[in-house]
Amino acid sequence: MALARRGWQAVQDEVRRRIHAREWRPGDQIPNEADLALEFGCARATVNRALQALADTGLLDRRRKAGTFVAQHPVRRATLDIPIIRHEIENQGLTYDYQLLRRNRKRPTLNVRKKMQIGPDAAVLHVTSRHLAEGKPYVYEDRWVNIHSVPAILDVDLAHQSANEWLVTHAPFTAGDIAFSATTASRQEAKLLGIKAGDALFVIDRITWDNEMAITSVRLTFATGYRMHTTL
Amino acid sequence: MALARRGWQAVQDEVRRRIHAREWRPGDQIPNEADLALEFGCARATVNRALQALADTGLLDRRRKAGTFVAQHPVRRATLDIPIIRHEIENQGLTYDYQLLRRNRKRPTLNVRKKMQIGPDAAVLHVTSRHLAEGKPYVYEDRWVNIHSVPAILDVDLAHQSANEWLVTHAPFTAGDIAFSATTASRQEAKLLGIKAGDALFVIDRITWDNEMAITSVRLTFATGYRMHTTL
DNA sequence: CAGTGGTCTAGACCACAAG
DNA sequence: TTGTGGTCTAGACCACTGG
Numbered sequence: 001m002a003l004a005r006r007g008w009q010a011v012q013d014e015v016r017r018r019i020h021a022r023e024w025r026p027g028d029q030i031p032n033e034a035d036l037a038l039e040f041g042c043a044r045a046t047v048n049r050a051l052q053a054l055a056d057t058g059l060l061d062r063r064r065k066a067g068t069f070v071a072q073h074p075v076r077r078a079t080l081d082i083p084i085i086r087h088e089i090e091n092q093g094l095t096y097d098y099q100l101l102r103r104n105r106k107r108p109t110l111n112v113r114k115k116m117q118i119g120p121d122a123a124v125l126h127v128t129s130r131h132l133a134e135g136k137p138y139v140y141e142d143r144w145v146n147i148h149s150v151p152a153i154l155d156v157d158l159a160h161q162s163a164n165e166w167l168v169t170h171a172p173f174t175a176g177d178i179a180f181s182a183t184t185a186s187r188q189e190a191k192l193l194g195i196k197a198g199d200a201l202f203v204i205d206r207i208t209w210d211n212e213m214a215i216t217s218v219r220l221t222f223a224t225g226y227r228m229h230t231t232l
Numbered sequence: 233m234a235l236a237r238r239g240w241q242a243v244q245d246e247v248r249r250r251i252h253a254r255e256w257r258p259g260d261q262i263p264n265e266a267d268l269a270l271e272f273g274c275a276r277a278t279v280n281r282a283l284q285a286l287a288d289t290g291l292l293d294r295r296r297k298a299g300t301f302v303a304q305h306p307v308r309r310a311t312l313d314i315p316i317i318r319h320e321i322e323n324q325g326l327t328y329d330y331q332l333l334r335r336n337r338k339r340p341t342l343n344v345r346k347k348m349q350i351g352p353d354a355a356v357l358h359v360t361s362r363h364l365a366e367g368k369p370y371v372y373e374d375r376w377v378n379i380h381s382v383p384a385i386l387d388v389d390l391a392h393q394s395a396n397e398w399l400v401t402h403a404p405f406t407a408g409d410i411a412f413s414a415t416t417a418s419r420q421e422a423k424l425l426g427i428k429a430g431d432a433l434f435v436i437d438r439i440t441w442d443n444e445m446a447i448t449s450v451r452l453t454f455a456t457g458y459r460m461h462t463t464l
Numbered sequence: 465c466a467g468t469g470g471t472c473t474a475g476a477c478c479a480c481a482a483g
Numbered sequence: 484t485t486g487t488g489g490t491c492t493a494g495a496c497c498a499c500t501g502g
Binding site for chain 1: 248251252258290291304305306307308309310311312313314315316319397400401404405406407408409410411412413414415416430431432433434435438440442454456457458459460461462463464
């Protein structure tokens with residue numbers, strides 16, 4: 001049997017093959033690392049690397065003392081790259097434009113306070129903008145920035161640099177929540193995105209955190225037809 | 233300095249801290265593994281493990297010979313678990329029901345042939361069904377199965393077991409494409425999902441492959457209000 | 465060419481949890 | 484208690500690629 005790859009990836013391929021061929025079925029316990037290392041003629045660390053990679057993708061389930069099992073319901077775990085919108089547009093070979101619509105220091109709404117877990121008197125910046133591809137509205141952005149966590153945002157010229165791009169390089173986050181949903185365009189949204197009211201919109205809500213402090217909460221509303229794609 | 237965690241995770245934490253504190257800025261090259269190992273008083277393999285984990289999340293950019301750099305635009309890379317619908321519903325404490333609507337061997341449409349890369353005479357099974365939560369329509373499923381890649385599907389009682397659950401345990405895939413989008417409900421979809429025509433729908437299109445052969449292509453249409461959530 | 469990350473090894477000890 | 488995975492080590496060689 002000629003192995004396509006070398007090292008731990010060869011072990012990974014062989015384990016995958018056995019699962020795929022149903023030699024090891026969902027729920028089955030597979031041999032322990034030491035035995036596999038012996039069988040494959042490599043160090044246990046090499047087997048460990050391979051099995052850990054497979055566990056990361058959800059194909060295996062590993063528990064100390066209990067052993068390693070083929071996952072009962074191989075969870076489809078996808079890694080999703082959330083691109084910078086400018087890059088996403090430019091990578092399609094389209095021209096990118098950015099328009100700042102509004103920039104206001106204001107009191108957070110109740111909803112925003114709840115999501116960002118801040119008080120009614122917290123200093124926040126509300127920024128709305130549009131990103132355009134080939135001159136056509138691509139996404140509408142509605143963002144709240146916690147000034148307390150990134151005071152320098154006040155000195156940024158948001159007319160010429162999107163808040164996202166500045167934040168990404170100046171306010172690294174430690175955690176984030178992201179949600180995807182669908183909605184229909186209100187009259188206002190339709191106008192902003194150059195579509196008809198009632199058209200379907202793809203929405204991304206994202207909040208990023210610096211430890212326990214919210215940095216920013218943003219809603220991205222994509223024009224009709226947007227598809228987010230990835231592989232498994 | 234007391235480290236919160238031990239081993240490679242402590243190294244990871246410290247590197248993250250330096251990036252976060254802007255001691256190392258986006259685009260900067262950081263010391264090589266050997267130097268960091270010396271500084272942290274651990275083996276190079278330990279540093280390697282930590283930096284590799286950070287590179288996996290997109291925070292670092294590593295190139296042989298060139299070195300390790302803080303990513304210019306820390307790509308937000310999210311891992312997304314695509315659950316079995318039954319589990320997703322039951323995990324919310326709701327009762328789950330499944331209804332097979334139609335099950336036909338038929339010729340694939342042009343669109344399906346293109347997506348699955350099969351010929352006009354390929355044997356395919358077309359299955360439509362509904363998943364219900366607490367008796368209410370939750371998602372409408374429109375699926376095509378390539379009989380050539382999983383002939384045993386013909387013997388499965390799809391009235392009592394969803395095609396997805398059977399496939400997941402009997403037809404492991406080697407690759408998959410998945411896309412998310414938004415649309416508005418047609419009259420038919422509205423009827424099937426118990427909502428009004430024109431309401432917003434969240435759509436997942438998924439194709440899974442066994443090497444170069446398509447196993448199944450499915451469109452999941454979620455009732456209004458569905459949110460897909462994850463963390464960064 | 466040579467510096468860097470990528471990986472392997474053999475052995476060791478640790479942490480966890482099942483029995 | 485004890486088997487299992489989780490991790491660390493020190494050293495070695497390899498693979499890639501920038502200079």
